[in-house]
Amino acid sequence: MRYPALLPADLPPHHRPRHCATRTRGSWLRLAAARPLLALLLGLSLFLAAGWTPVQAQAPNGQQEIDKALDAARKDMEALRKNLSEQTDDAELLRRRAAASDIQSKADGIADKLAPILTSVQARLTELGPSTDTGKEARDIAAQRAELEKTRSTLDAQIKLARLLSVEGVQTAESISTMRRSQFQARLGERRPSILGAQFRDDFRNDLPRDMSRLASLRDELAAALGGTPGWVWSILLLAAAVIVGLTVLAARQMRRFTASRVPAGRLRRSFHALIVVMAATLAPGLIGQLLYIGLDWQGQLPDELETLISGFAGILCLGGYVTGLGLALLSPSRPSWRLPDIPDRIAKKMRWFPHVLGPLIVLVWLLDRLPVSLNGSLSTTIAVNCLVTVLLVVVIVVGLVRLERTRRKVLHDPEKGQAPPRHLWLLIAVSLAWLMAAGSLIAVFTGYVAFGNFVAKQVVWALIVLSSAYLLALLVDDFFMSVLGTPPRDGDAHERGYEPRIRDQAAVVLSGLARLLIGLIALIMVLGQFAEGPMELLQRAEQLLNGLSIGQVQLRPAALVQGFLVLFAGLLGVRLLKRWLITRYLPTTTLDLGMQTSATTLFGYVGVVVAVGLALSALGLGLERIAWVASALSVGIGFGLQAVVQNFVSGLILLAERPVKVGDWVSLGGVEGDIRRINVRATEIQMGDRSTVIVPNSEFITKTVRNVTHANPLGLVQIKLPMPLSTDAAKAREIILSAFVDHEDVLETPAPNVFLDGIDAGNLVFNATGYVGSPRQAYGTRSALLFEVLQRLAAANIGLGKPPTMLVSAPAAPLLPGITAVEQPRPAPAPGQEDA
Secondary structure (H helix, E strand, O other), X not given: XXXXXXXXXXXXXXXXXXXXXXXXXXXXXXXXXXXXXXXXXXXXXXXXXXXOOOHHHOOHHHHHHHHHHHHHHHHHHHHHHXXXXXXXXXXXXXXXXXXXXXXXXXXXXXXXXHHHHHHHHHHHHHHHOOXXXXXXXXXXXXXXXXXXXXXXXXXXXXXXXXXXXXXXHXXXXXXXXXXXXXXXXXXXXXXXXXXXXXXXXXXXXXXXXXXXXXXXXXXXXXXXXXXXXXXXXXXXXXXXXXXXXXXXXXXXXXXXXXXXXXXXOOHHHHHHHHHHHHHHHHHXXXXXXXXXXXXXXXXXXXXXXXXXXXXXXXXXXXXHHHHXXXXXXXXXXXXXXXXXXXXXXHHHHHOOHHHHHHHHHHHHHHHHHHHHHHHOOOHHHHHHHHHHHHHHHHXXXXXXXXXXXXXXXXXXXXXXXXXXXXXXXXXXXXXXXXXXXXXXXXXXXXXXXXXXXXXXXXXXXXXXXXXXXXXXXXXXXXXXXXXXXXXXXXXXXXXOOOOOHHHHHHHHHHHHHHHHHHHHHHHXXXXXXXXXXXXXXHHHHHHHHOOOEEEOOEEEOHHHHHHXXXXXXXXXXXXXXXXXXXXXXXXXXXXXXHXXXXXXXXXXXHHHHHHHHHHHHHHHOOOHHHXXXXXXXXXXXXXXXXXXXXXXXXXXXXHHHHOXXXXXXXXXXXXEEEEEEEEOOOEEEEEOOOOOEEEEEHHHHHHOOOEEOOOOOOOEEEEEEEEEEOOOOHHHHHHHHHHHHHHOOOOOOOXXXXXXXXXXXXXXXXXXXXEEEOOHHHHHHHHHHHHHHHHHXXXXXXXXXXXXXXXXOOOOOOOOEOOEOOOOOOOOOOOOOOOOO
């Protein structure tokens, strides 16, 4: 009986490549050296065959080969589906699932290869047109049409058969996965005699001698393999192992120096250093394990069971080294400044033993799990080994949790409160869950549910490894994007060089978030992958998603989505660069004013965005006809709920095209008066005299009356009206006022200023002085300065101003209180000259 392993299930032994028993040492070396070249030549030939073969030259021999391949695949699929529901061997189910997935992949490849050929044949038939019934068609054209129709029928049948095989492969793989999950659940719920009972002890005592004899046979085979390798080979391999260890230490040291000197300061330097530690700890054991495998298999005559065990041992050494390096990288007990998580130094130093124990323990657990399978051990021995594995894992987990809590309380002990601060909620949940799973694992083992207890213990360790790896990768990608993209240029001229720090920071945050989300999803899949579906099955599921997701008649493929986003990004970037080129290089060389330049740039931006979106949708696989269908569907919603938005948008386009108002104009609209600062898609920004901004919908400029002060003439009018007594010398007063206008530097010479006599009003001469300035925005300040100057000059010439008439409105006063009347107020004395008024 097989139990879930710590690592995802590998391929069964009879599916791994076997070394020929008669293989010599020289032939093995030549084969190993020739494999990369053969793979390269094979890949090149497939690429040339798939991509460079003319579609018109689809030879009959090629069609026959495809027919043979499809027929063989169909027969293989029928054999895989035969008696599938009666299979209980997990290894056989894995083999059939891998074969079904392989048939599905090959069928998809054939269909994808034949699809463009069928399209080409259909295009040629369309060019020839339909056949005529008059019999006047040329013989060669009729023969060519008949050949093309025959080829089209053959290709269509082949593509349909390939698609059918692909669907059957997916369905078969899904059925096998469902069966494996059901068997896995049944195996977890299976109960065996408890290891504490007498029945188990009797069975184990009876089966132990036979299992020990098989173990002795395996030991003899291993000793024979050791002795069959010459001593000089072992000497070279030991020297190579020492060189590997030395090179690993030297490379890690050099990479550490490179990190400290070349990598930007900050968290990226620390996360990159942690990655180097993990890589060094992973590569060295894996290479040494591979050297051990080469030494034992030097003669190429290892038995299948021993060869499988040794080849897997070389791989598990990589995982053991990876776990040890990952723990040391996160704890970093000897270099606190390089530590990524916020862990106190004393806790990190106290827990440094944990990765050194967990890594070798994983190797030991794997070896104990594989030994009963390689020996074809008895059921009682298998149960005993699984119980031992579970106890070892639970003991390490419990000891780690206890020492971590004790150290935390000592380090974070508060003398005032007399206890350590409470743990974070997520940490409390994680620790409590680990305790529950450890206790449940031991209880399940001692009560007979050995498979369940073994699985739970291994799941705790596997989740710890995956989550720690995800944490390190998440920090690494976040530090990378924030350091590389989020840092603005150091020379301080970001805007002049075309960089936008705000855009860079946003891009860094978005990319970092997407990368961490992807890492989190992969970590979740890896953790859940132990539940009867290994990473290979999950990878095959992910590979099926590459075929796309159908939504109605739209086929969304991941590759098309990426292509669409890339096209959209490139289009928007191109529009942005072209707008900058128009603003900085081209438009300044034209005779257009600033407002027209801004309008033209804005219109170009709108058109460019529409074109970029259209190209992105086309790259996504949405044709123009589907885009038109979506637009017609959206028009219903626009007609009901988006009338105002569309009206303002169209009005904005009219403003940019007709330019009744433009950026920089001084307008007055419905009591709002100020300068137009910006014309957007929906509204226009007007800056008032008090520096406040008013947002006016664009439709207001189209449907209402607008006073544009600077539309035809940008000059500003300065007007001053002064009343003077009738006794005033009018000519002298006019000369004084006109000289003040002429002497002011802001008053234009053309049109020339002038002073008019409006008439006589209420015994006063009313003088009206006018002058023009360069902009209406200068009129108010210039008028104030001129008024000060004119009053000063008039006062120096002893010319006074007349008094305005006083208007009195009398009405009977209402009594304030009953019986009390208001006292009549005396009339004010009339002003001089108004006695007869």
